[in-house]
Amino acid sequence: MPDVRTVRGPVPADEIGFTLPHEHTAIALWHVPDRWDYWELSADETVVEPELLAFRDEGGSCLVDLTLPGVGRDPARLARLAERTELHIVMGCGWYRGAYYPPEALIERRSVDDLADELVREWSEGVGTTGIRPGIIGEIGTDKPWVSPAEERVHRAAGRVARQTGLAITTHAVLSDVGLAQLRIFEEEGADPSRVVIGHADSFPSLDHYLEIVRRGANLEFDFLGMSFTPMERFGEGRVLELLLELLSRGHADRVLLSQDVCHNGQLTRYGGNGYTYLAPS
Ligand SMILES: [Zn+2]
Numbered sequence: 001m002p003d004v005r006t007v008r009g010p011v012p013a014d015e016i017g018f019t020l021p022h023e024h025t026a027i028a029l030w031h032v033p034d035r036w037d038y039w040e041l042s043a044d045e046t047v048v049e050p051e052l053l054a055f056r057d058e059g060g061s062c063l064v065d066l067t068l069p070g071v072g073r074d075p076a077r078l079a080r081l082a083e084r085t086e087l088h089i090v091m092g093c094g095w096y097r098g099a100y101y102p103p104e105a106l107i108e109r110r111s112v113d114d115l116a117d118e119l120v121r122e123w124s125e126g127v128g129t130t131g132i133r134p135g136i137i138g139e140i141g142t143d144k145p146w147v148s149p150a151e152e153r154v155h156r157a158a159g160r161v162a163r164q165t166g167l168a169i170t171t172h173a174v175l176s177d178v179g180l181a182q183l184r185i186f187e188e189e190g191a192d193p194s195r196v197v198i199g200h201a202d203s204f205p206s207l208d209h210y211l212e213i214v215r216r217g218a219n220l221e222f223d224f225l226g227m228s229f230t231p232m233e234r235f236g237e238g239r240v241l242e243l244l245l246e247l248l249s250r251g252h253a254d255r256v257l258l259s260q261d262v263c264h265n266g267q268l269t270r271y272g273g274n275g276y277t278y279l280a281p282s
Helices: 045-057 075-085 112-125 149-165 178-188 207-215 231-235 237-249
Strands: 003-006 009-012 019-023 062-065 088-093 136-141 169-172 196-198 219-222 256-258
Touching: 003 088, 019 256, 045 075, 075 088, 088 112, 112 149, 136 149, 149 169, 149 178, 169 178, 178 196, 178 207, 207 219, 207 237, 219 237, 231 237, 237 256
Parallel strands: 019 062, 062 088, 088 136, 136 169, 169 196, 196 219, 219 256
Antiparallel strands: 003 009
């Protein structure tokens, strides 16, 4: 039985129950140059903890937190939250997307192998001196419907790390078929496509696109479920569900993941949102 690597250590996969595979418990995006909004999911543990407890009380077992360095990853905080809520929490690794690469990561100056080595080190020894090890690569991805040169380097590094460690990769791919370009890079680097999740599929509702990802042996993730920032999200879920049912009727249930991508205070129940229980089993 394979293990799921959580922030509190490995857990046998058969002990993991209902899981949200693409979430955040804190993230901030407004600090980058030329971004003037205040997009944030508060890092205040007293704000998010009751939301996580509500998820657990509704039958939730595990949550994958894909916040990366540069936008707020904090391994010790995740371990504290997992301890207090008794949820299994899996932490990501890598670098998010071009606009959010932290300057200190020196993405454009280091070799792809050097970037990969940093992630392999986290995988084998833990982040910094915390001893807390990531359980997945991502979310990494692209700002636009193409892969920028810097983003290509991060994708190549991720592919090499996946090949070397067996970690799965999960991506940010919005409003376009850019997930196929991401997948091609992972394949070129020898990653196993069945361990790749192309995220945010609901933002590009196209059955042909979905079928192509499945045909290539990768996975699709509908992770904007319950989201209501844009008109497409507010009114488009019916169409997304039709496409999802079509995939299920064609026998692709084992290639589809569902999540909510909580990434803004407005999604918390405290501020009128769904919290983490829109998809909860009970
Ligand atoms: Zn994303």
